[in-house]
Amino acid sequence: MKTIGALIWEPGTRSGWSVEDIEIDPPKSREVRIKLAASGICHSDDHVDTGDIPLPWAPIIGGHEGAGIIEELGPDVTGFEVGDHVVLSFLPSCGHCKMCTIGRANMCEMGAGVLAGFAPDGTHRVHARGQGVGPFSYLGTFSPYVVVNIDSCVKIDKDIPLDKAALIGCGVPTGWGSAMYAADIALGDTVVIVGTGGVGMNAVQGARHRGAKNIVTIDPVPYKREMAKIFGATHSVENYEQAADLVSEMSNGQGADVVIITVDVAYGHLLNPAQEMTRRGGTLVLTSAAPVTQRDVPFDLFTFAMSGKRLQGSLYGTVTPRRDIPLICDLYRRGEFKLDELITKTYELEQINEAVQDMRDGKNIRGVITYDL
Ligand SMILES: [Zn+2]
Ligand SMILES: [Zn+2]
Structure with a gap:
C-alpha cells in the first residue's frame, strides 16, 4: 500500500x-x-x-x-x-x-x-x-x-x-518499571528521580505505586516541576544541590534509599552526585540512554564499594511487556495511572x-x- x-x-x-x-x-x-x-x-x-x-x-x-x-x-x-x-x-x-x-x-x-x-x-x-x-x-x-x-x-x-x-x-513502562522493578523500592522509601520528562514522570508513578514516602524530583524546567506534583512527587526541585540538602534533611543525613536517573541524555558526570545522594546500601538506577561513545565516568569508587551501594542499569524498566502493558492499562482504567x-x-x-x-x-x-x- x-x-x-x-x-x-x-x-x-x-x-x-x-x-x-x-x-x-x-x-x-x-x-x-x-x-x-x-x-x-x-x-x-x-x-x-x-x-x-x-x-x-x-x-x-x-x-x-x-x-x-x-x-x-x-x-x-x-x-x-x-x-x-x-x-x-x-x-x-x-x-x-x-x-x-x-x-x-x-x-x-x-x-x-x-x-x-x-x-x-x-x-x-x-x-x-x-x-x-x-x-x-x-x-x-x-x-x-x-x-x-x-x-x-x-x-x-x-x-x-x-x-x-x-x-x-516505550516511555511509560521504561520509567514506571525503573521504579517498580529495577529499583525495587520498598514501602516508606525516600526516592529521588532525576529528570521528569516522558520517562521520569512514570518513574514518579512507579514510586507512588511502590508506596514511597518521599518522592523528590529534579528538573530545571519549571513546568515539569509543577507537573511532577500531579504525578505524585512530594517535592520537586531544580538541581542536585537542592535535592541533596532536602534528602539529607528528610533522612537524618542518611541519603535517599533509591535514586533513579531518567534525564534526556545520560552523561558520566551525572552519576557521582547521584551516588553521593544515595544512602549506604541504597540503589542508583540508570535508565537514560547515553551517547554510545560515552565511556568516562568520574566516580568515587572507594565510597561506592565501602558503603555497599548498588548501581543498576534499566532497559525498558525491566518490565515484562505482555504482563505489564495490560497491567498499566488496567491501572489507567481504575484512575491509578x-x-x-x-x-x-x-x-x-x-x-x-x-x-x-x-x-x-x-x-x-x-x-x-x-x-x-
Ligand atoms: Zn523510546
Ligand atoms: Zn524472547
Missing part, C-alpha cells in the same frame, strides 16, 4: 525528518498490518538524528511508540484477529528464548536486532525512492500504518483510548520536526503524533 512516513536518510547529521511517500508490503509470516492511532516521540528517535545512537545504515523510518487496530493478518498468525487493539512494544518478546523464559522478557534475544535495519526476518517491508527502509525498533510508527511481527504486539482491551495507549510502548497528563501537545506527522524541536527545548512531557483512525 502507499502511505507516508518520516525518514532519515543521513543519520547523525541533524538533517531532521523527511516526510515523504512510502510503500508498505503486505504482512508476511507471523506479521500483521496495523492502522495506528498515534505515535509518541521519544528521545531515542532523536538520538538517530543527532548521532548519539550511530546507525551504519539508512534510510530509517522512525517511531517506536505506537498503538492501533489490526487491519490485516499475514500467514501463520495465531492469537490475534482483525479488529484487535494492540500496543506496539518497542522491544519484542518471543516468549521462548532464554531471557523470556527466565522472566527477563525486556531482554528477549529477538530484541538484539531492533536496530539492524530490517524486519526480524532480515528483509524490508517499507520502501521509499526505490530503496528498502529500515524500521526503528522493528516498528517505524512515524507512519499511519505499520506491518510488524506479532512478537512486537501486545493486545489490550478496547475501552482504552489508543492515542493515549501509544505511550505504553496518569496517561492523559503525559501528553503535552499533539502534532500531525508533517509537523514532526517542530515536535522534535519542542522535545529538545524541554517543552513537552510527551509530544504525540496523532493519525486519523
Whole structure:
C-alpha cells in the first residue's frame, strides 16, 4: 500500500525528518498490518538524528511508540484477529528464548536486532525512492500504518483510548518499571528521580505505586516541576544541590534509599552526585540512554564499594511487556495511572520536526503524533 512516513536518510547529521511517500508490503509470516492511532516521540528517535545512537545504515523510518487496530493478518498468525487493539512494544518478546523464559522478557534475544535495519526476518517491508527502509525498533510508527511481527504486539482491551495507549510502548513502562522493578523500592522509601520528562514522570508513578514516602524530583524546567506534583512527587526541585540538602534533611543525613536517573541524555558526570545522594546500601538506577561513545565516568569508587551501594542499569524498566502493558492499562482504567497528563501537545506527522524541536527545548512531557483512525 502507499502511505507516508518520516525518514532519515543521513543519520547523525541533524538533517531532521523527511516526510515523504512510502510503500508498505503486505504482512508476511507471523506479521500483521496495523492502522495506528498515534505515535509518541521519544528521545531515542532523536538520538538517530543527532548521532548519539550511530546507525551504519539508512534510510530509517522512525517511531517506536505506537498503538492501533489490526487491519490485516499475514500467514501463520495465531492469537490475534482483525479488529484487535494492540500496543506496539518497542522491544519484542518471543516468549521462548532464554531471557523470556527466565522472566527477563525486556531482554528477549529477538530484541538484539531492533536496530539492524530490517524486519526480524532480515528483509524490508517499507520502501521509499526505490530503496528498502529500515524500521526503528522493528516498528517505524512515524507512519499511519505499520506491518510488524506479532512478537512486537501486545493486545489490550478496547475501552482504552489508543492515542493515549501509544505511550505504553516505550516511555511509560521504561520509567514506571525503573521504579517498580529495577529499583525495587520498598514501602516508606525516600526516592529521588532525576529528570521528569516522558520517562521520569512514570518513574514518579512507579514510586507512588511502590508506596514511597518521599518522592523528590529534579528538573530545571519549571513546568515539569509543577507537573511532577500531579504525578505524585512530594517535592520537586531544580538541581542536585537542592535535592541533596532536602534528602539529607528528610533522612537524618542518611541519603535517599533509591535514586533513579531518567534525564534526556545520560552523561558520566551525572552519576557521582547521584551516588553521593544515595544512602549506604541504597540503589542508583540508570535508565537514560547515553551517547554510545560515552565511556568516562568520574566516580568515587572507594565510597561506592565501602558503603555497599548498588548501581543498576534499566532497559525498558525491566518490565515484562505482555504482563505489564495490560497491567498499566488496567491501572489507567481504575484512575491509578496518569496517561492523559503525559501528553503535552499533539502534532500531525508533517509537523514532526517542530515536535522534535519542542522535545529538545524541554517543552513537552510527551509530544504525540496523532493519525486519523
Ligand atoms: Zn523510546
Ligand atoms: Zn524472547
